Amino acid sequence: MRIAIVSDAWAPQVNGVVRTLAATINELRRRGHAVETVTPDGFVTWACPGYREIRLAFGQSWAVAHRLERFRPQAVHIATEGPLGWAARRWCLDRGQRFTTSFHTNFPDYLALRTHLPARCFWPAFRRFHQPSSAVLAATASVSARLAAQGILQTRLWSRGVDPSIFHPRAARSSAPNSSGPLLLHVGRVAVEKNLEAFLALDVPGTKLVVGDGPARQMLATRYPKARFLGTLHGSALADAYRAADVLVFPSRTDTFGLVMIEALACGTPVAAFPVEGPIDILGPEGKGLRSRRIGAVDQDLASAIRVALTADRDACAAEGQRYGWSACTDQFLAHLAADRDALAG
Known part of the structure; x- marks a missing residue:
């Protein structure tokens, strides 16, 4: 399958969104899928106000459209609600291309913390973003319930995993030097x-x-x-x-x-x-x-x-x-994309 994944969060950012997408993309490519990533590293970016580590690609609608047109995706997944996500959403809607989205980050609550405004002020924009999505992928049932309470009903489960070759116990534990107590x-x-x-x-x-x-x-x-x-x-x-x-x-x-x-x-x-x-x-x-x-x-x-x-x-x-594996998570992700393609074909 030719899969386009669009995300405003990408390396060198270090967070769960980036690590989830990177692990999923690696697994997709290992299985033979062609994956095109539309991420800030391919565009001119500006530092996010108050958070210079995050770079945002504003005003790139034409460039995003060009990348997607050239790739000719069979499936589009929009991972984030940032400027690249909105540009990809617009491209999909203009061409009648079905797409999925995901709710990785609770931005309404984050914005409420940073602006001291109630979270309800920000939910309308997020409802608008996700409303035309054929499926909104959420990591847990409780996140799906929160989205449903906000009027976002078309959620599907997409869990998370670990790399067991890196994250595993050892018989002998190391300890931090010059530390006391637990x-x-x-x-x-x-x-x-x-x-x-x-x-x-x-x-x-x-x-x-x-x-x-x-x-x-x-x-x-x-x-x-x-x-x-x-x-x-x-x-x-x-x-x-x-x-x-x-x-x-x-x-x-x-x-x-x-x-x-x-x-x-x-x-x-x-x-x-x-x-x-x-x-x-x-x-x-x-x-x-x-x-x-x-x-x-x-x-x-x-x-x-x-x-x-x-x-x-x-x-x-x-x-x-060790119950959490990226292979099973990728199975979930692909199943949602396949269901979206089947709905389009029908």
Whole structure:
């Protein structure tokens, strides 16, 4: 199949969207599909206001149309609601080309945090973006329910995976030098929407490690000098950080999934989080007993979640994490594209 994938999020950004798309594209190409990526690296870009690490390609409708016309896709998937996504949407609608979209990032809540306006102010634009899509791919049932509540009904499940050749437990765990007590790790973008201060401000025993970068890093490093900010890690270095940790702490209340949670679990590291979308899909709802206690914990009191997660079974964590594979996720993705093509042919 000739598949065009359009995304405003792409390398060198380091986030779950980019890693999900990269893993899916690699698997698609391995299976013999022709994949054309329409991403910011092929265009003139400008830094996103307030977030210079993110580059956006504005005013590229003609260039996007040219790329898609030249490739002649049999299926189009639009991964993000940014300027490239809107340009590809317009091309599809102008030509009667069916397309799928995905809801990777809870931008209405992120925008609400950054503007101090209610999230309901932003949902109309997102409803408009996704309305003509034949299927909106969502990572979990709870995200689908949130979208349905906002009038986006045509959702389909597209889960996430881990690379077991990188993220796996080891018999002998490494440890961080010059650390005391349990190692409490956070991995992710260091930005306001990740709610990192809910973790860093906790009065709990142990050493707090932060892997990742972002616009809030300098402010948080100054405010919390006892925390250790390690910057961005990739591949085996990231897996080593997961394995060294006693708990992955995931304080975000706005993520749609949280790829880092299943990566940590695959390395044998339990997870502590709030009982919100993402964590409850992976760890189970608050107070649901054995399964949650064996692989981590969710609690409105994040310190309590950490204490419970410290008692988790690392073998059970690894077994749970290894259930998530990119091959099965790609099967889901292809099934949705095939259904879209069949509907068009019919």
